[in-house]
Amino acid sequence: MSGDVIVRATDVVKHFPVQSSSLRRGREVVHAVDTVSLEVRRGETVGLVGETGCGKSTLARCLARLLDLTSGRVEFDGHDITKLKPRDLGKVRREMQMIFQDPYGSLNPKRRVGSIIGDPFAVHNVASGQDRRRQVQELMELVGLNPEHYNRFPAEFSGGQRQRIGVARALALKPKVVICDEPVSALDVSIQAQVLNLLADLQQHLNLTYIFIAHDLSVVRHVSDRVMLMYLGKIVEGGPSEEVYQRARHPYSNALLSAIPLPDPRAAQERPRIVLVGDVPSPIDPPRACRFHPRCPKAQGRCVEEEPVLEPRLGDPTTHVAACHFPVAEGEDLTMARPTLSEEERIVEPTMVATPGESGEKELP
Amino acid sequence: MARFLLRRIAQGIVVMILVTILVFLIFFGSGSQIDVARRLAGRNASQQTIASITHRLHLNESLPAQYWHFVVQLVWHHNLGYSYYHTQPVSTIIGHAIPITLSLAIGAAVIWLVLGVLSGVTAAVRRGSVMDRVFTGLALFFYSLPTFVLGLLLLFLVYFQLAKRGIRIFPGQGYTGITSNPLKWLESMILPWFTLALVSAATYMRLTRGSLLEVLGEDYIRTARAKGLPERRVIFRHGLRSSLTPVVSQLGIDLGTLVGGAIVTETVFGMPGLGYTAVTSITNQDLPVIIGIVIVASGSVVVANILVDIFYAVLDPRVRLH
Amino acid sequence: MTIPSAIESHTELAIEPGVAAERAIEGRSTWQLAWMRLRKDKAAVVSFVVIVLIVLMAIFAPVVASLTGHGVDQQFRTTGLNGFGQPVGPNGTFLLGTDDLGRDILVRIAYGARISLLVGVVATLIMVAIGTVLGLMAGYLGGIVDSIIARLIDLVLSLPFLLFAISLVSVTHPGLAVVIIVIAVFNWAAVARIVRGQVLSIREKEYIEAARSLGAGPLRIMFVDVLPNVLTQLIVYATLLIPVTIVLEATLSFLGLGIPPPTADWGQMIAESEGVYQQAWWFLVFPGLALLVTTLSFNILGDGVRDALDPRLERR
């Protein structure tokens, strides 16, 4: 079902200046996104997964040109939009929309729902008066809201309903691409499925392309054709969903996979779980070469010296790439692995241990 | 710290430059050359005076050139101008007025600080009590009462009514220098001090009460209480110190503004300080004096603001970063 | 953060039903709720009524004049002044007494209310308008615009207002328009500073980013998305600014820099009472009382409105 490339990012870099402090006057920057390249094809859903703070939202904002890139290039529908000025971004704004994570923060509390969903019409001057009202109410119906609630304020809706409002707003101008930035992370688990189903239905009806962001793999699994895993501003593994779920090559991917909650509690008990301890290192001063090495159970000297490139590993198809010198083979048991780098080599203390199940060994301090 | 100081002083200089430009535009930029000369000459000036002013202040040159001369005089010769009405340099006139304004301002500040902070603390500590209500009500009352009404009412009630009955504690209007007769000076200052102080005391009471209540609601205060420290100690050691910061910054701003803000009090009590001098200069159309006073008063605000910032920076090093 | 705890944050972030319901009630009608709270505040209600009465008095000042039969500038040299040419005290004809020219103080107070309220409201509106626009621009646009406006705010805040008012009035001619402009021009900065501070936090909200992602320009975002969120603050602030403005106008008139005579004006009446009030207390006390009651009412109402709109600050 996927067609030509509609969004293409090439070596996108985004640095944020650190709030200047007179003590450390060095030009420090947050390396939020570092040389990320990706392609999104018409009609597909690409999942983007990584821990909070790894740069998913920043990448999304770069793709939508809500931010200026530090370097790199973004193309949309065949056009280079990297350098467009805000006033020339109109077409991009119409055709690429976003759904945000926070159902409370993303709707203006002082505006009525009808006016929020109708905002795109007002901004782009497409429909007005009765016509706009009719279209907005159609949209409300489309996303499963009661059109009679047109005049209510966002605070009168539940989290799930609010997220539907956000969906309706994003769809108002019939966009080609919708970037969903953790659209269900803030919702009750019971409500997540409803919103996910709605998004899937809408994709079918409206021929949408999704870039779907999440901070764990469980949500993305059901909706994505392809997934990309991010760690500290870099993509560490990417490929068709089933490929990645079956044969994750990067140790970080394996850790994320082992953390997916299972519906059956007993299975969850028995499943070996790779527990990451310690915090993600600071993106202001990311670890050298492979950024995962301080937390990686397979790290060796090479990982600190040579940055692994994203390429097919262990005979995988060309669509499945991973950035790791020592990819995880099928059947390899990471849960018994120990951090391999010595103290000096690692810079940071051992930060990852594996525990078989919940009852396993204690975490290291 | 030195860097912070320099930056702050540079900002102050920028503000002062803008002030002088504004003053200059108001007085020199409006009206024709002759108008300006006439205005500066004061009431009943002769043709010659006007001609000499035009020459001395380069009024026949372009506005920027005039401004340049104006600034050169001000900065290099510390020359605030010349009052043709009084046939005296403006700086002399201002020099006479400053001690009067200062004795009014400083005395009033002491009174309002004591009254405002004490009543504010009392009200906050006994929040909801009768005391709290009384102080809050009084504060609202004095806060709403215009200074000149208060001054006249004090004069009427405390001076004239007593004088009518033969009691003369307070002199009515006028001012006695502290050097000529300290007791008389004190007597003549009491009503003006309270006039100026009561309105501000109300502001400070509200400020202190609000900020102390806010601080008392914070976690570390609750922790201190939970640790069983005596309530007095919680309030005075932990609460008051941090809640007084806004009070101090307000004080700095107010002291700076007072130089120009004592106008009303000085006028009501006929004290020839800076403000009263400015007001009478209008009647006399003695504009050089007004210009001088405006510049001195603005300068005092700028200096006071810098002092407040330094005070903050010493108290809290984080401030220096901004 | 460990991966399991990342999962836990799912449930942490999920909004509990109770909280959602509470938010719904809060959001349903900020205004209605505020109105309900305000109506329970007795002091605020009383001051509101007083303000309405003062407004009515101002509007119907000519009616007051015709009821008493005394024109506002009419001088009653025989009935309004005693044998020594001094004002007469409150009596059956002149309910609040007369002034030094034999004019009816009651009628002049009624007319004076027009000036006070007009200047109070109009100058406040102008101040709020200038302050809001500049504060929005500084806070939302940031960068060089912010630097310039922030300097401008600093500048205006360090100008001694009365002295500058004196300067301006001394090169122009006193009058209603000049008074309003002088007050507005030198007092918008405090509003701008407050608005700027608010905008700085609002602009980080996700719904602002949502508006940008829809293609809304800065102008639309500032006025459609940001402004409604500072409105409650602005209303509270404006209510509290009106009495300040009224006092400023009265002070200017008291110093002879405001509304020129013979227009009836409270500040000016008080100025005229100087030298006379020792014998004619009513000449000082009644205009002073009119001023005090008006500013006091606005201040009480302003406090009430603030508490009603922002219950967190309620009755500390």
Ligand SMILES: Nc1ncnc2c1ncn2[C@@H]1O[C@H](COP(=O)(O)OP(=O)(O)O)[C@@H](O)[C@H]1O
């Ligand atoms: N506007 C900003 N200014 C400075 N740093 C930012 C900004 N936005 C994001 N960051 C930093 O960039 C990194 C990536 O953030 P983000 O893209 O929001 O991550 P994610 O969406 O994956 O949680 C974080 O370290 C964050 O603190």
Ligand code: SF4
């Ligand atoms: S490159 Fe080395 S450190 Fe990085 S993930 Fe692979 S094994 Fe671990």
Ligand SMILES: [Mg+2]
């Ligand atoms: Mg994010």
